[in-house]
Amino acid sequence: MRYSAFSIVKNALTGNVNWKPAWRQPEPKPYYDVIIVGGGGHGLATAYYLAKEFGLKNIAVVEKGYLGSGNVGRNTTIVRSNYMLPGNEPFYEFSMKLWEGMEQELNYNAMLSQRGIINLYHNDSQRDAYIRRGNAMWMEGVPAELLDRAALKKMLPFLNFDHARFPIMGGLLQKRGGTARHDAVAWGYARAADRLGVDLIQNCEVTGIRRENGVVTGVETSKGFIGCGKLGLAAAGNTSRVGEMADLKLPIESHVLQAFVTEGLKPAIDHVITYGAGHFYISQSDKGGLVFGAEIDGYNSYAQRGNLATVEHVMEEGVMMIPGLSRVRVLRSWGGVMDMSMDGSPIISHTPIDNLYLNCGWCYGGFKATPASGWCFAHLIARDETHPVARFLRLDRFERGYPIDEHGAGPQPNLH
Amino acid sequence: MASLIHCPHCGVRPKEEFSIRGDASLVRPDPEASDEAWHEYVHIRANPRGRYLEHWQHVAGCRRWLVVERDTFTHQVFSVTDGAAAARGTSR
Amino acid sequence: MTAHRLASGGLVDRGASLDFKFDGRAMKGFAGDTLASALLANDQLLVGRSFKYHRPRGIVTAGPSEPNALVTIGRGASSDPNTKATVAELYSGLDARSQNRFPSLKYDIGAVNGLLSPFLGAGFYYKTFMWPAAFWEKVYEPIIRKAAGLGRAVLERDSESYEKCWAHCDLLVIGAGPTGLMAALVAGRAGLRVILADEDFRPGGSLLAETMSINGVSAQALTETSLAELRSLPNVTIMPRTTIFGWYDDNVFGAVERVQKHVAMPQAKIPVERLWRIAAKRALLASGAEERPLVFGGNDKPGVMMAGAMRTYANRFGVGAGKSVAIFTNGGAGYRAAADLAAHGMEIAVIIDSRSDAADVAPDGVRVIPSASVINTKGRQRISGVVVERSGFEETIACDAIGMSGGWNPIIHLACQRGAKAVWSPELQTFLAPDVGSGLIVAGAAAGHYTLAGCLKDGTDKAAAIAADLGFSAVAEAQPVVDGEIAPSFTALWYSPGAKAKAFVDFQNDVHVKDIGLALREGFGHVEHAKRYTTNGMATDQGKLSGINATGLLAGMQGISPASVGTTTFRPFYTPVTFGALAGTSRDEHAAPVRKSPLYGWAQKNGAVFVDSGLWYRPAWFARDGEKTWRESTDREVLSVRQNVGLCDVSTLGKIEIFGPDAAEFLNRLYCNPFLKLPVGKARYGLMLREDGMVYDDGTTSRLSPEHFFMTTTTALAGGVMSHMEYCAQVHWPDLKVRFCSSTDQWAQMAIAGPKARLVMQALVEDDISDAAFPLLAAGVVTLKGGLNARLFRISFSGELAYELAVPAGAGEAVADAIMQEGRAHGICAYGLEALNVLRIEKGHVTHAEFDGRVTPDDAGFGRMVSALKPDFIGKRLSTRFGLTAADRMQMVGLKPVEPDKHIRAGAHLLREGAKPSTLNDQGYVSSACFSPTLGHDIALAFLKSGRERYGERIVVWDKLAGAEAVAEVCTPVFVDPGNAKLNA
């Protein structure tokens, strides 16, 4: 069933009883050409592009919980392509371009809202770093603007201009940045993949990876063995656990990142704003809740919940940046398990095992990468060759000395 | 954890007093060790879901590096010991 | 008149009348009222509009689970949007406004959405608004955004204050109802340190609205005597108005105390809200149970209320919810409410019971309709009747309020916040808390004990067990005798069949039964999918009322047990908490500590303009009369240093004293360049790498005696380097005999730089500091004239003849004054960070603008410094990786514009002449740039691919962000005194 204004009217007039399931609930087949482990945004997008762009027919996504139960449904919904390093910027811009046509392509309104993202800076060295970043964006053809204090004051009068401990000097703006409705991205890809024949198998936990003569032949799951020609791992925070099943040793730590939403409020904050004297970022959802977060809790964790010290720290940064948040009530906090890589950048890569492919290391920035991650991972799996924009995102870059370290923090994941 | 850590030198302290570095089971390789051993030491992490040894520093307290043994899923802390004592115990 | 103040009764102070306003209308209430009870007393049934359909809504509950009665209290910067009227304590002057309506609460244009509701079902927005693509942001989204949201946040500076506190106890009792009071008494008497916290302004919980008697005394009298005894115990702290909002690891609880939210004019010296982190050895969750709403047609109109809430309004607040009340129930609680309301003289129009064989006894003369269903309600903004269906027959019964009672949900929120899932109890037809270990014990109604006697006993027993567990002995209590107890059982009813109007599940978000059905039909049957697709449970009440019914409906529609459906995840915050409370005093200028140099006062006197640098305030430049811009001052300072002499505060550098027989060996392993043979009395520049071979930090380290070194680090990484050294010493090399401590704060350190530096310094120092006696990189203790011991270092960041002088911090200002006085004749000036930056760029010295964490020593031109001979140092092995030694790495070079009037800005990128801008063609970037007053044009340090091979090449400095381009010549990064003649003077 194609979604449209017409379909809504038609169904409304028939009591809304004729809507069809968004996707099937298939039982696993004995064999798939490609199995993707992980029914989150990246796994679903990969399956969709494998079918849509690379013509594969016999694909399954196996998911231990429900579709979109991981980070795609627990992030702060930010979409942007404002990176500095040549290993990252072309990839994220490719992603941004895919975002811009995604809803029409998927026939699903993911409410992409290009409200503009502004990164604040507070001192000369931050400004210089943003100039470097902005020019790197322009090198890739991505428009960026440097705003001074006066321009910011006009645009975001509620920021702390008068009593800030770390004065706000200006900001880097990417107008095309913004937000998207996170769940809808997962559902849109799921529905579109399903329509192309991809089997989306929920409540199916991978418990082992079967190999014969060094080649992956399938996965053991809670629903039995499923054979495959190629296996793609897109398991985010659980990457190390799944990788271990194939004896992969990975440059990944799992960390918890908390996110927050306030009670619903009338529109007050139009942009996505990130704080430069901390890690705080905030935007307002279409439902009115202010959605925000900051840094990870800092310790390795597989629990989707964090601790109060971090909560307080996030709120302190929020009030530092926008004093008027003080009386706004925070409704809910939650946690996601981040696959933090050793340089803060992702991995879309071959592995030492021929038909096993790896997609991980998204740190806390995987959501915006969803379409490009899916596309590039599909490209890698289908053609067995790296997509040009993802050519730096190799697993062996650490060993070879080609880290992509946007923060310059070195091989300590909790600093990225 | 991690709301409170029982520092073996200072007693029970809130998380805010600590900084966290990462896997404490890693031992810096011998200078002559293989490239692979060095790469693995710097970049590869077992990242278990479950029992884990992690280096925390009591930065706002005694500034000692501690080995915190805890569960990465339940966050239960099993033990906290001094990092130097732990390191001396590791044969090199 | 429907809702009204009863002639007598209640715990309100009828002698203390309070004036307040609702939507501008003046009203009166009593001390002890909530805003909700006062609104009801004024017959204000309509209090809000729902989120999606803007339906008229009234008060549903008498507590924190309220979905409808959200108001904005206060004005301007002091307004609190989305405040639940049911928990807002009434005070004189309270000014409340309704929300989410236009133009008024009574006539809300948004209500037109209700007519369109067939088109606006769950998830409708995912299916449309996609064409044309640009219309989403421009047309559809602004309309949706404007219609959405509830209250208005003004985002103005909040003038009120907040703070945070820690508390520690043996036992935290959460909830001061019957269970909690008994528990606190038992534990308090046994000697435990007890904190008893309750979200209400009046402790007592359900006892405050209870009509039963305990051991012959009233519930209210029991509450008072219990509280009096607790207050007399020094080891017990009672915290009213305190909500425990989160349970965190290691039994730390987050709580917020509303200290002055109930006063019109808060006292300035006390916060309005206080955040508590309570570290509790044990906690008892005595949070009670929530009455479950019933899902029936028309169940959302003003006048439909929880039956228990009606009972609370009558018994505790002396307010009748209606004159003629219909009760719709599936258990004994509905009958108890009817009895209490009847006792207050309210008419019970009917009791509609979904069960066929209830043994419960209705008040005399009240008609009971068993096996019945409510299918609709009459009235629009007030209830005028209830439509009942029984065995296919419909009947409309006149009433002006409907009390619903659908059974009980234990309030287990906190117990489920740390990952454990709620457990379905088939016997109790509800979800109970899982066993979460000894840290948090659930008791009373929260544990499924619904009788008052059961609660009193459970609180007593569990507190006694906890006391024993902690090594205290608790006295056994006699069983209380409760008079008038009723059977609290019920038969779960997820949906009252045959609805003739929308039957709401989530009132605030307007999720009705058909939305749940649609979600299921479309494949969103998983309870989390259903929540996200329909938004059920995502409103400000976080599904406190709606969650269980959604689970029940999903189960019922699929013919499975609620156990298989489960609940959505319980997460903090139990009720919403303000940013202000969570931020505490960390706001504005006090958001982070300020570190001040011992030379702060000196800098101030000399006209410093300060800039923050990490936590420090450092002088950026020293403005003199007539100087209009920072550049004027900076240029003067630079030239003055190059020509005469200047004084710069470098006290903020990290300083570390390193002692021990293995100190040299330690430093030798820490730095990439050799330190083992550094002679006593010498300083050496040191480069510290990370283990991955990238530069971490730099600084100078001097050997003051064979076993005593003095290290300086950059200001930015002072703390990081200290931690790194501690890690190395404690974890990597615990057997090295080395100890160190920070001396950053002990020393006032100043750089004296310029051709006349020696002239000035020699006048102050007793010792001979001639070039022969104190050459470049000399370091040692000297005596200032007058006897003050100091440390002197012949090191230079500016490239000039320069010293760094360290004196005890207290004397710093006096010494700096003396140097300035001595230097006056030589044209001395104070210089700040801006001039320092220009001076070092001119000399090609690096800072963290260059060492950005991605740079190797060789990239920055320090390749030869890295010792090839040392067997080991941090970063040695990984620095030889292919990518770190590749020929095309970016290397540091100097740039000067070919046309001298062209500007270069840090952050610009580099392109070959004629090359098209593209990531592929990107040749590098400018790391630092400035106008060099010495040379009269801009200069820059840049990182350029294979840069050192490209001296003399012309390159385009591409700054698209500024819309600027300049051609520059690639050159060595040392612009001034490349032969170091000045340095060695």
Added chain:
Amino acid sequence: MTTTYISRHPLEDRLPLEPGIRAVDHLEVPRGKAIATVMAMDGEEAAVAAGLAASGDVSVRFVAPGEWLAISQSDTPEVLHRNLSLLLAEAAYIFDQSDGRVVFRLSGPNVRRILAKGVGIDLHASAFEIGTSSNVLCGHISVNLARSGENEFELIVMRSFAESLFDDLRAMGREFDLSADFAAEG
């Protein structure tokens, strides 16, 4: 040429130089205390601890295993350094911190409630006994906290943080009208 360099206390701009009127809860800033870091050499921790305990007028604050702050009310920094060096020769490294640390003394019936606004440890007398000291975080600032009496605590902070800590303590004590001045004894 100047021959004596007058030493400044970092709170000179914040506090009157003379003692003022004390409220029941009071913050006092003693001036002129000599403070030194004492770091035991490897294996000498117990000997140093014993030596410090035996050294009469020096009060000792625990910092870390084998590390203490030694404080003297009467000695000059030079004398304290010399005495400690003699006492602990070949056993400990001594470093003068007299200018690098600032001492605050907080006393009164509400001190625990005041400190609980910044300090996360349990200050109940059963958990933090008189005579105990330890480095703790107070708000965002690391301090050495010592209990010198049932209702008296001393905080030692790095000099650069002194003004901020002072502001924090004043704010924490505002509810109880906390007064503040320089200590009379200097």
